[in-house]
Amino acid sequence: QTPVIAIDGPTASGKGTVAQKVAQRLGFHYLDSGALYRLTALSALRRNTALDDEHALAKVASRLNCHFDSGHIFLSEEDVSEAIRAENVGNVASKIAALMPVRQALYGLQLGFHRAPGLVADGRDMGSVIFPHAVLKVFLTASVAARAQRRYKQLIDKGISANMQDLTNDLSERDARDTHRSSAPLKAVEGAYLLDTSALTAEQAVEQILGWYAL
Ligand code: C5P
Structure with a gap:
């Protein structure tokens, strides 16, 4: 059985960066x-x-x-x-x-x-709908403030001007839409490990996930 690691979570929770690094470390494909x-x-x-x-x-x-x-x-x-x-x-x-x-x-x-040899998939419904048989399911979270801060830094680093209040409002709006929609709403599926990355670096989050995978 080719393993799948499902990493779900809200906008700007760091899923993309973390999932890509986990895939690299394991030599897996990335979705x-x-x-x-x-x-x-x-x-x-x-x-x-x-x-x-x-x-x-x-x-x-x-x-x-x-x-x-x-x-x-x-x-x-x-x-x-x-x-x-x-x-x-x-x-x-x-x-x-x-x-x-x-x-x-x-x-x-x-x-x-x-x-x-395997897949790391990131999104909103990887563990719940697309790959319900994933060997490891992770639900990444981070506070709205931490996520707005990360998005802000990404934009500023790219030379794009940004406003914290606008980013915070936008994130909250998108969270509400992803959480309350009737088709595949965003929520942690049963059996998923919860990982709050508000105070973690991407590397620390990657180590935690690799640790769970090795269990
Ligand atoms: O993750 P990202 O911000 O790139 O996704 C863009 C949008 O696609 C999200 O706001 C979400 O509504 C939607 N999405 C989804 N299911 C997924 C991945 C993304 O509904 N598996």
């Missing part, structure tokens, strides 16, 4: 499932797809021509690694992720990442 929702959002925005037409959006999702290569993300051969991280793309991603047909359209694509 950034949020990127698939972001790619769908970007593609829909570019095609002017109506953002309330769930069937048209599901079609966009099922026809995504994307690939992942050494940390870069491509949509029809164009490197969109930066473009999908834009705030508005994240916002649209979070809205269309509430639509069941869109989630279903991305299901098979996500399963396709499950290959030997």
Whole structure:
């Protein structure tokens, strides 16, 4: 059985960084499932797809021509690694992720990442819906303040101006949407290890997860 490690948690909880490092340490493949929702959002925005037409959006999702290569993300051969991280793309991603047909359209694509020698998958429903048989499930959390602080630093480091209050409001809004939606709401699944990273470095979080995996 090819092992899967599922790492779920809210926006800016550090999942991406931590999951990628765990995958590197174990020599496993890595699935950034949020990127698939972001790619769908970007593609829909570019095609002017109506953002309330769930069937048209599901079609966009099922026809995504994307690939992942050494940390870069491509949509029809164009490197969109930066473009999908834009705030508005994240916002649209979070809205269309509430639509069941869109989630279903991305299901098979996500399963396709499950290959030997193993997979580390990060998202909102990795342990609950996509990989319920994961050998290890981790739910990463961090306070809104800690997450806003991290996002702030990331933006400033990139030379992008940012405002703590706006970031905090945006995170809280997105949390509420991810938690309260009816399709695959964000919550820790039974059997998941909870890891609060508010006061941890990424390295410390990685060590903790590797420790659990070795149990
Ligand atoms: O993780 P990231 O912020 O890149 O994800 C973008 C959006 O996609 C999230 O706000 C969330 O609503 C959605 N998402 C999801 N299920 C996943 C991964 C992401 O609903 N497995």
